[in-house]
Amino acid sequence: MHRVLVTGGAGFIGSNFVHHLVEHTEATVTVLDKLTYAASRAALEPLPADRVQLVVGDVADAAMVEPLVAAHDATVHFAAESHNDNSLNDPSPFVRTNLVGTFSLLEAVRKAGTRLHHVSTDEVYGDLELDDPGRFTESTPYNPSSPYSASKAGSDHLVRAWVRSFGVRATISNCSNNYGPWQHIEKFIPRQITNVIAGGRPKLYGAGLNVRDWIHADDHSSAVWRILNHGRVGETYLVGADGERNNLEVVRMILKHFGRAEDDFDHVADRAGHDLRYAIDSTKLRTELGWAPKYPSFEEGLARTIEWYRDHEDWWRPAKHAVEATYAAKGQ
Numbered sequence: 202m203h204r205v206l207v208t209g210g211a212g213f214i215g216s217n218f219v220h221h222l223v224e225h226t227e228a229t230v231t232v233l234d235k236l237t238y239a240a241s242r243a244a245l246e247p248l249p250a251d252r253v254q255l256v257v258g259d260v261a262d263a264a265m266v267e268p269l270v271a272a273h274d275a276t277v278h279f280a281a282e283s284h285n286d287n288s289l290n291d292p293s294p295f296v297r298t299n300l301v302g303t304f305s306l307l308e309a310v311r312k313a314g315t316r317l318h319h320v321s322t323d324e325v326y327g328d329l330e331l332d333d334p335g336r337f338t339e340s341t342p343y344n345p346s347s348p349y350s351a352s353k354a355g356s357d358h359l360v361r362a363w364v365r366s367f368g369v370r371a372t373i374s375n376c377s378n379n380y381g382p383w384q385h386i387e388k389f390i391p392r393q394i395t396n397v398i399a400g401g402r403p404k405l406y407g408a409g410l411n412v413r414d415w416i417h418a419d420d421h422s423s424a425v426w427r428i429l430n431h432g433r434v435g436e437t438y439l440v441g442a443d444g445e446r447n448n449l450e451v452v453r454m455i456l457k458h459f460g461r462a463e464d465d466f467d468h469v470a471d472r473a474g475h476d477l478r479y480a481i482d483s484t485k486l487r488t489e490l491g492w493a494p495k496y497p498s499f500e501e502g503l504a505r506t507i508e509w510y511r512d513h514e515d516w517w518r519p520a521k522h523a524v525e526a527t528y529a530a531k532g533q
Contacts, residue, residue, distance in 0.1 A: 209280030441481025
């Protein structure tokens with residue numbers, strides 16, 4: 202895989218993957234990114250120009266996508282609209298990017314005969330009860346609960362159909378909640394971190410009992426690269442690092458890191474249709490492909506992430522006021 206096309210490579214998870222490729226492989230990378238509000242040129246600026254090229258464009262633009270796919274050995278498809286709150290306000294960009302974008306990419310890969318890896322989410326499986334001892338596996342039925350997760354579920358089904366109907370050489374991964382550098386401050390963990398750095402208080406949806414299975418973006422990146430190179434075509438692999446924590450626990454960990462009292466936060470209105478619990482069983486990935494996370498300790502990964510946001514205030518502070526104003530208008 203000497204030439205890799207990464208869609209959405211200026212976004213949070215995609216840019217971390219590009220950094221991973223530069224650090225751990227000899228591949229040259231082309232990033233295709235629409236540069237929406239959630240993307241960042243700054244995330245790619247430290248990378249060498251002879252290894253990484255940015256092409257600004259829409260993954261749903263078939264005329265742009267086709268020649269790019271044909272010029273690369275493999276495509277890793279991160280491009281997606283992903284913020285649940287935004288999908289509740291306006292689902293249309295989620296349909297265009299996550300469904301039409303995946304369709305245009307699949308058609309380009311079908312024509313070029315190249316390798317594809319499609320990056321998806323555990324949210325396609327819906328949620329688990331808080332007292333359910335089980336976890337999502339590759340055979341868990343799909344049960345999406347938001348426009349975001351429904352659009353991602355649809356994109357997964359498109360990939361599987363193109364594998365079966367047209368012989369496209371593709372794999373799929375469904376990953377748990379990511380955290381780490383370059384994540385937009387509208388998301389849960391960076392919002393709480395930046396609230397504290399800015400002198401405010403964390404904001405907790407409802408009682409804060411909703412559970413997420415957290416994984417550092419570096420670990421997600423290494424898993425995707427392992428699947429791309431060694432995964433079986435047509436297979437799905439779940440990616441997780443056994444990082445289950447409820448939102449209240451995460452907020453208290455952040456407050457503790459800053460030496461603040463554990464109750465120094467505000468309860469805010471809960472999100473509509475807020476899923477209760479996500480939990481990933483990554484046994485297949487670990488046993489078949491020999492993958493293991495670099496950050497098995499969520500506490501260590503979170504501490505490193507907090508320090509990154511402390512060191513990069515110039516990146517997130519310009520957007521902070523507008524993000525908080527949007528939440529405040531919704532009582533959140």
